Amino acid sequence: MEYPEPLSVLDAQGNYDPNRAPAELRPYLDELGLDKLKQFFADMYITRVFDKDASNLQRQGQLGLWIPSQGQEAVQVAAAYASRPDDYIFPAYREHAIARIRGIDPFDILRWLRGNTHGGWDPKKHNFHIYTVVIGAHALHATGYAMGINLDREKDPSVDKAVMVFYGDGATSQGDTNEAMIFAASYKTPQVFVVQNNQWAISVPVTVQSKTPIYLRAQGFGIPSWQIDGNDVMVSYALAKHALNSARNGGGPQFIEAVTYRQGAHTSSDDPTKYEDPEMRAEWLEKDPIKRLEIYLRAQGVEEEFFTALDAEAKEYAAGIRARLIALGAPETSTMFRNVYSEYHPVTEAQEKWLADYEASFEVEI
Ligand SMILES: Cc1ncc(C[n+]2csc(CCOP(=O)(O)OP(=O)(O)O)c2C)c(N)n1
Ligand SMILES: [Mg+2]
Structure with a gap:
């Protein structure tokens, strides 16, 4: 069966066409001035530099494990900025860009993967839950939390918080994520499910995981759903904001499938050369989220100086975290x-x- 292409407004060559988006997303696309896009770019870029350095730290024996986010920065940065600080986010374990924007010091992610802490941060302080490695378990926590918001709202109708939960294509096969959708639909929770379909669940391709596009499954639960190009930061922002607003304004749960690609290994314990088709990989690298935004920004007149200064800032940032980590010693x-x-x-x-x-x-x- 043929399915339409994921919704996109910024293509892999950096061409922006807002007319490809449905009317309800246009107001959110219109919010994206150059300053905001430069901020998005900076967050994506800094996360990637940090991420690569974290992979090196693992190879150098400083971390027990690293979980790369490389390639998935666009939808993460977009969703983080689309949410409000009082919206509660439940991440899986690869959402480093969101963590940073939520005020988590990435050093705390490294401390966790070094074994120096069992949690890493205070979730209440950031409205950003601790990472959950048990696949899909946090989808239930998210729905439970969102049901709690509904109870708060009964006492105080001005409560308009929403919940966002992130998991992967593989997690959609878990009972927990499906049960979470059933309760979310039944209790009309103010909640957005975001599936980052990065094409892989370790070595299992998404084509084995699901025989229909993942977003269509949500509709079977009575949950409105969309499929977007998760490497397009603009459409990701617009849809995340639209979905959050629908959820917080009584529309019940919403579901986003962000189609992206895991450019790194599953974790530092994995060797994708054993199962990844190099041609498929090369095709996806052409669709890189950072590259396409850079082309767009340059075409808008953003000068070389911005990119050079950002590169220096990112490297200094990662080096600072590296130094603090090494100083920690063994737990x-x-x-x-x-x-x-x-x-x-x-x-x-x-x-x-x-x-x-x-x-x-x-x-x-x-
Ligand atoms: C309940 C459970 N089963 C199995 C695992 C082992 N495991 C860790 S990550 C993973 C794949 C998850 O794939 P996906 O949901 O697509 O997320 P991604 O890692 O691609 O971001 C599996 C099977 C686990 N952590 N928890
Ligand atoms: Mg996956």
Whole structure:
């Protein structure tokens, strides 16, 4: 079966055509002046430089794991700016661009993947939940939170917060995400589901995961849905804002499938050369979200100086985080025993002692 192309207004060659968007998105596209687009570009660019450096840090033995976001920056930056600070966001584990814009210090993401902290940040402070690695589990948390907003609204009709939840194409096969959609539709929650379809669930291609475009599934739950080019920051912004406003104004849950590509490995533990078709990869690299916005900005008269200064800023930013990370040192082994229960527990105490004795049994310090 043939399906239409995802909605896009900024194509891979950097051509902008707002007429391709439906009328309800036009007011949001009109908000996108040059200053805002330069800000979007800066956030995408800085996240990518940080992300690449984080991959290097993993290879240099400074992190247990890294989860790259490379290639998915556009929809993330767009959604972050489309949301209001009091909207609550539930990320999966690859939403580094959103985390940064929400005020999370990316250093805290690295501390988490180094084992120095089990959470990383205070979700309430940023209205940005901690990362969830259990695929799809947080979709239920998001729907539960959004049901809570409805209860708050019964007491105070001026409450107009919304929830956004992010997960991947693979997560759409989990029971949790489907159950979350059922409850969201039934209880008409103020909530936007954002699926970043990056074409892969580790090595499983989306063509195996779903036999229809993912956004069509939502309609079976009675949830309005769209499919957009997630590498187009402009359409991503306009639709995210439209969907959030519909959700907060009583329209119930909304669903966005942002079609994008995972340019990096699934994580640093994965080797995509074992399963990725190099031609497909090359085609997607041509559709890079940063490249196309750069072409557009240059065509609008943004000068070289902006790009050069941004590159220097991004490198300095990443270097600063790197230095702080290396200064952290190794996490204490005791933390893995002492954080299991809220109070110290005889079983974990015995385990901690066993490990200490075991390590002491080596002649060489490890
Ligand atoms: C419940 C559960 N099952 C399996 C895994 C192992 N796992 C980690 S990531 C992943 C693939 C997820 O793919 P997708 O939802 O498309 O997100 P992406 O990693 O592409 O962003 C799997 C199967 C897990 N973390 N949790
Ligand atoms: Mg995926």
